[in-house]
Amino acid sequence: MQSASGKARRAGAELAYSVQGNGTETVLLIQGLGARAADWGPALPRALAERFRVVLFDNRGTGSSDKPREAWTLDDMTLDALAVLDAVGAERAHVIGVSMGGMIAQLVALDHAARIERLVLLSTNAGGRSAVHPGPEMLSVFQPPRGTPPEQIMRHALELIGAPGWAASHPSEVEELVRLSLEQPTPKYAFSAQLQALLASDRSERVRDIAQPTLVVHGDADRLIPVQNGRLLAERIPGARLEILDGIGHMAMWEAPGKLCRVVLDFLE
Numbered sequence: 001m002q003s004a005s006g007k008a009r010r011a012g013a014e015l016a017y018s019v020q021g022n023g024t025e026t027v028l029l030i031q032g033l034g035a036r037a038a039d040w041g042p043a044l045p046r047a048l049a050e051r052f053r054v055v056l057f058d059n060r061g062t063g064s065s066d067k068p069r070e071a072w073t074l075d076d077m078t079l080d081a082l083a084v085l086d087a088v089g090a091e092r093a094h095v096i097g098v099s100m101g102g103m104i105a106q107l108v109a110l111d112h113a114a115r116i117e118r119l120v121l122l123s124t125n126a127g128g129r130s131a132v133h134p135g136p137e138m139l140s141v142f143q144p145p146r147g148t149p150p151e152q153i154m155r156h157a158l159e160l161i162g163a164p165g166w167a168a169s170h171p172s173e174v175e176e177l178v179r180l181s182l183e184q185p186t187p188k189y190a191f192s193a194q195l196q197a198l199l200a201s202d203r204s205e206r207v208r209d210i211a212q213p214t215l216v217v218h219g220d221a222d223r224l225i226p227v228q229n230g231r232l233l234a235e236r237i238p239g240a241r242l243e244i245l246d247g248i249g250h251m252a253m254w255e256a257p258g259k260l261c262r263v264v265l266d267f268l269e
Helices: 043-049 074-087 100-111 136-142 150-161 171-183 188-199 228-236 257-268
Strands: 003-010 013-020 026-030 053-057 093-098 116-122 214-219 241-245
Touching: 003 074, 013 043, 013 074, 026 043, 026 074, 026 100, 043 053, 043 257, 053 074, 074 100, 074 188, 093 100, 100 116, 100 188, 116 257, 136 150, 150 171, 214 228, 214 257, 228 241, 241 257
Parallel strands: 026 053, 026 093, 093 116, 116 214, 214 241
Antiparallel strands: 003 013, 013 053
């Protein structure tokens, strides 16, 4: 199986990407708020790479990509994703986005429809007033107490983001995610810039115009982006298929990798 890495450049920022597999069709994976490409975990990229060319990249502000100090928008991050596709020579791709990455994927489908084949929206929402927000207990994920050590912030976030009890029963997965967060930390200013970008984007009515075949996947135990958001997306996107994962929180690629791989591969094929 072939693999490669490189950097795309757009608007003064370099975006680090990697490529796995050598299929004739391309799959682009877009990560969520503050997360690195490595946070997809091993299972989904590996399964996809058996049949597709899989492109992963670090959003601006994360991982090995540049971390500009100025503010940016979700539209900027959408153009970043397209710059990565250009860098690997992909005119079209299947696009899979999780959380904030799903919001970026929606904008790819809406504003750059010619670049996308099929769309997978994982644990995400359409923004705007119709979005169902998390409960107050999730506030500490976005605003941890000042002075809290980064490792403690990540462990606490995983306890809340995963389904209840998942973190305690999966210590090896938690340790790997903590390791990744400490190895390539996302600066607070970059996390804030991404957060402000996603909060300012309202696609709640526009998603009705998404024309590509779409799969919406959501865990029914997602406390960060409650499952009602997935149901709303599936209702508004014409012909969208909805897959609810029982007992799964916000991180299906870590909590239920086998099930997620089967659902996604079935849809893409």
